[in-house]
Amino acid sequence: MPYDYRRMPYETPAPLKRGEAEERIGVAIVGAGPIGLALAVDLAMRGVASVVLDDNDVVSVGSRAICWAKRSLEILDRLGVGERIAEKGVTWKVGRTYHGDEEVWSFDLLPEEGHKMPAFVNLQQYYVEEYLVERCRDFPDLIDLRVLNTVTGVSRDGSATVSTPDGTYRLKADWLVACDGARSPIREGLGLEFVGELFEERFLIADITMKADFPAERRFWFEPPFHEGQSALLHKQPDDLWRIDLQLGWDADPEEEKRPEKVIPRIERIVGDRPFELDWVSVYTFQCRRLARFVHDRVIFCGDSAHVVSPFGARGGNGGLQDVDALGWKLALIAKGEAPESLLESYEAERIEAADENIRNSSRATRFMTPHPGAERWFRDAVLALAKKAPFARSMVNSGRLSRPCSYSASPLSGPDDPTLPAASRPGAPAPDAPFGDDWLLNALPDGFTVLVFGGEAHLPGATTLVAPREDALRARYLGEAERAFYLIRPDQHVAARWTHWDKAAAAGALAKAKGGAP
C-alpha cells in the first residue's frame, strides 16, 4: 500500500501577518527533515521555542533513511516517538553477507538482553517525519513549523531572507541551525566546503512493494548470481516494502538507470517470479566528507549538512540524530542564559569526533565494496575467497560496520573517571540502558543532569538524584566488581563523570565543567 503523502497546511507566517520588517527569533531551524524536527522537539521539551522553516510541505518523498539504530531509537524515545517507531518498524538484528550464493559471514548486533530498544528498526523516513511532525504539535506555543518557507541569503550573523507564497520577510536569529541536508543551500550560501573523499561509484536504490516471506534480516551480496560482479543489499520495511540497493559502476548513466524498463528486469532477477510494484527509484553516488567546523558564528550545522557518508552502515540519519542529541540541551542552556556560548565548542569537538568515526568506517566499507582495480581488488577478492575457508577472514568481510553511537573520548565536558568501573559506561559514553524497577533506566533519567547512585547517598545542587535499584543487568553495566558507584549523567544521557566514592566538591566541579563553565 503506497504511503499517503498529505500536504501540511501552509499559513501566512507571523512576521508577514504583523507586517514586520525583520523578525527576531531565538532559534531558527532550517529544514523539517528528521534532524530539524527532532531538534525542535528536543528544544521544546527543554522549554525553548524555535521556528522551523522548510521549503516543502510534504514529508520525505521515498523511503530514504530506513535503518534506525538502537541509540537513535533511544533518542527518539526520549523525544516521545520511539515506541511508535519501534512498533511500526521492522525489528532486526541479524545481518548476513554472501559471496555469490554462499553465506560467508553473519552477525548478531544485539546479543545482550535487557535493553528497551532493539539493535535496529527499519522504517521509512516519511513515517519518522510524520510522527515527529505530530509530536511538534504537542508544543503549539514553542514550535512554529512553517512549510513553504524557503530560506535564502543566510549570513553568519544569523540573519536570512525567507520567501513564501505571500511574499518575503527577513529574520534575525540568535542561532540559526542548518538541518537542510547533504546539499545544504546554507552551507553553499556561506561558501563553506566539504573536505574528504568522493567515491566514483553509483548505486541504484529501489523500493518495491512485494509479498515475500524473506526473513527480517539485512542481506548483502558480493558478486551475487543475480547481479554479476557487483554488490547488492536487501532490507525489509513495513507495509510489504523492500529496499534493494544495486551497485552499478561509475560509468552507469543515472537517468537511464532510473527508467522502469531498465530497473524492472534487474529486480526480476532478484525476486524471481513474485509479483512486485516499483515504489521509488533513485541513483546515488558516495561521499565521505564533512565540514571542517560545524559552528560558524551564529550558524550551526547539524546532520547531513555537516557531514555525509555512504549509506552502508546506516551512519547518515543515525549520526544526525546523535548530533541533535548533543546539540539540543547545550543550545537550550545557552538560550536560557544558563551556560556560556562557548559550550557549543563541545558540540563541535564531540560531533567532529563522531563524524570522523563514521567517515572512517564508511570509507573502509565503501573501499571494500567497490575496490579500485589492482591491489584493492586483489585483497578484497582474497578476503572473500579465504572467508569460505578460514574464520579470521570472515571478520575482514566488510559490507558496512553498522552504526554505533560515538563515545566521546576527548570531550571537554568529561570529568573524572574511575577505571575500575565497567568500560561500557565510562565518561563520554552514552549510558547503557538496563531494566530499572518496572521501567527502563533511559526512561527513568530526567531531562536535566542526574546523579545516578549505586549504594550510599548523594545530593548535588543542579542535578536530580536517582537511586538505582538492585538489578543484575544494571549492576553489571555500571558497578562491575565495585560496591558503590556515583554517575553524573548529562541531559543527553551521556556519562559525564563517575566515582566509587562520593565527593560533593568534586561532583560540583564536574557538573560545572559539563555545563561549559560559568555562564
Next chain:
Amino acid sequence: MSLVTEPNLDDPDGLYDALLRAHQGLSEAESAALDARLVLVLMNHAGEDAAREALALALAAGGEDAG
C-alpha cells in the same frame, strides 16, 4: 619487536622453492591474487604487532616510506 627477523626456517631454500612452485604457470594477476591470500593468512598468524612491523619492514626494504 615482536616480529622475528632472525632466521626462523629449518629449510629456507625448500620453502622458497615451494613459493616459486606455487606461482608456476600462473598469470601475473593470478600470482598477485595468490600473494594477497598468502599475506592475509600470514598477517593473521603473526598478529597485530608483528604484522604491522612486517609491513613497515617490507616498505622500508623497497625504499618506500613506512607512512
